[in-house]
Amino acid sequence: MQNIVVKGGARLVGEVRVSGAKNAALPILASSLLASGRSVYRNVPALGDVRTMDKLLGELGAEVTTKPGGVTLVDTSKVNNVEAPYDLVKTMRASVVVLGPLTARYGRARVSLPGGCAIGARPIDQHLKGLAAMGAKIELDHGYVEARARRLHGATIVFDMVTVTGTENLMMAAALAKGRTTLENAAREPEVEELARVLNKMGARIQGAGSPLITVEGVDELQPIEHSIIPDRIEAGTLLVAAAITRGNVLVRDCLPEHLDAVIAKLRAAGVEVTPEEGGLRVRAKAELKPTDISTQPFPGFPTDMQAQFMVLMTRAKGQSVLTETIFENRFMHVPELQRMGADILVEGRTVIVRGPNKLTGAEVMATDLRASASLVLAALIADGTTKIRRVYHLDRGYDRLDKKLRALGANMHRTRGPM
Numbered sequence: 001m002q003n004i005v006v007k008g009g010a011r012l013v014g015e016v017r018v019s020g021a022k023n024a025a026l027p028i029l030a031s032s033l034l035a036s037g038r039s040v041y042r043n044v045p046a047l048g049d050v051r052t053m054d055k056l057l058g059e060l061g062a063e064v065t066t067k068p069g070g071v072t073l074v075d076t077s078k079v080n081n082v083e084a085p086y087d088l089v090k091t092m093r094a095s096v097v098v099l100g101p102l103t104a105r106y107g108r109a110r111v112s113l114p115g116g117c118a119i120g121a122r123p124i125d126q127h128l129k130g131l132a133a134m135g136a137k138i139e140l141d142h143g144y145v146e147a148r149a150r151r152l153h154g155a156t157i158v159f160d161m162v163t164v165t166g167t168e169n170l171m172m173a174a175a176l177a178k179g180r181t182t183l184e185n186a187a188r189e190p191e192v193e194e195l196a197r198v199l200n201k202m203g204a205r206i207q208g209a210g211s212p213l214i215t216v217e218g219v220d221e222l223q224p225i226e227h228s229i230i231p232d233r234i235e236a237g238t239l240l241v242a243a244a245i246t247r248g249n250v251l252v253r254d255c256l257p258e259h260l261d262a263v264i265a266k267l268r269a270a271g272v273e274v275t276p277e278e279g280g281l282r283v284r285a286k287a288e289l290k291p292t293d294i295s296t297q298p299f300p301g302f303p304t305d306m307q308a309q310f311m312v313l314m315t316r317a318k319g320q321s322v323l324t325e326t327i328f329e330n331r332f333m334h335v336p337e338l339q340r341m342g343a344d345i346l347v348e349g350r351t352v353i354v355r356g357p358n359k360l361t362g363a364e365v366m367a368t369d370l371r372a373s374a375s376l377v378l379a380a381l382i383a384d385g386t387t388k389i390r391r392v393y394h395l396d397r398g399y400d401r402l403d404k405k406l407r408a409l410g411a412n413m414h415r416t417r418g419p420m
């Protein structure tokens with residue numbers, strides 16, 4: 001089991017490149033199942049969840065080859081299995097995005113129910129409701145969901161809440177369904193738009209992705225493609241906060257500022273200087289930070305995946321910041337660990353109050369989920385003394401060598417092996 005040991009206090013300076021987006025790569029890899037043949041994906045991030053998706057595609061009979069430089073080839077000509085087993089789904093809930101493609105193309109999918117996870121219950125009822133409306137027969141047994149349909153048909157589906165992977169699953173299913181599907185109250189996240197771009201390249205007829213109303217005219221067949229994946233807006237946001245929190249001066253390269261409007265607006269409100277420059281965003285933070293409130297919202301609102309990182313930034317601000325989590329019911333697991341490092345944080349249901357500025361001190365802490373572990377790395381960067389972060393496999397599930405990137409900017413950190 002690996003740990004990251006950080007000696008706090010370094011100011012981050014230099015340039016850093018953002019990797020491909022995890023939450024775009026996962027459904028895009030799954031979308032390869034909708035066609036027969038070899039797809040080529042570029043800018044695929046090297047991280048744990050992508051390896052899990054590669055493994056899952058392999059279990060289904062696809063041939064997955066990864067090459068250096070972020071290239072992944074997926075050959076789906078020999079897919080012969082439609083079951084996503086418990087062992088893989090339990091390590092990565094996003095495995096559920098194979099449900100739509102398998103049902104649409106092979107007429108049958110058996111996917112282990114993901115169950116709860118560290119950040120909340122996270123049901124998939126909306127995915128199932130949509131597939132049922134498109135004519136799939138859904139059965140739940142022995143912890144698996146089984147969907148069957150000779151051929152899915154178009155339907156009008158209104159989501160009860162905004163769901164990212166729900167929208168993605170149904171968009172993929174609708175691409176091969178007979179007739180027109182409309183998805184209302186659809187997720188507008190850039191990763192949904194990116195998946196629609198990929199599906200349209202494959203021959204799908206999708207309009208409106210990026211808006212709450214998506215229309216899909218089903219087609220009979222899709223083709224494999226070549227595609228380069230968009231940059232990861234959450235990794236970019238995490239790097240922006242890392243630069244700001246250390247009062248650094250960093251150029252975050254290869255990010256798409258239009259995906260980061262809400263994050264940039266809040267950083268600026270907090271007194272951080274964020275300037276678009278040729279090739280990326282420059283972050284400088286010299287002045288004292290101002291307390292800033294956030295409420296997590298579906299895109300284009302402030303992303304839940306940046307809440308933990310922003311909380312650490314607010315421990316530096318002078319005054320009281322109120323952070324409200326509206327997407328997941330249990331996404332404050334980083335709080336007790338930050339409190340152990342000296343942060344003054346009060347939890348009131350789905351809201352936390354951060355009273356700063358706090359002097360954080362290094363401690364032995366434990367990561368419990370992906371974004372929580374990123375927040376602990378950020379806290380460690382500014383803590384007095386040494387912090388040892390355990391269970392960094394959570395970090396590696398979702399970040400492409402974050403510690404290596406931070407080290408290149410001057411952070412003092414290294415990995416050790418040790419107990420869980």
Ligand code: EPU
Pocket residue numbers: 023026094120121122123124125126127128161162163164165166191304305327328329370371398
């Ligand atoms: N929900 C339901 N029923 C459903 C689907 C969702 O009740 O059928 C609820 C969820 O429980 C949650 C809310 O709706 O309270 C939103 O969940 P959503 O379905 O949008 O989340 P997701 O698709 O499972 C994706 C990202 C998450 C990100 C969320 C919200 C991927 C692979 N994962 O999850 O990313 O937090 O959207 O933006 O795209 C991360 O990268 O750290 C991460 C957790």
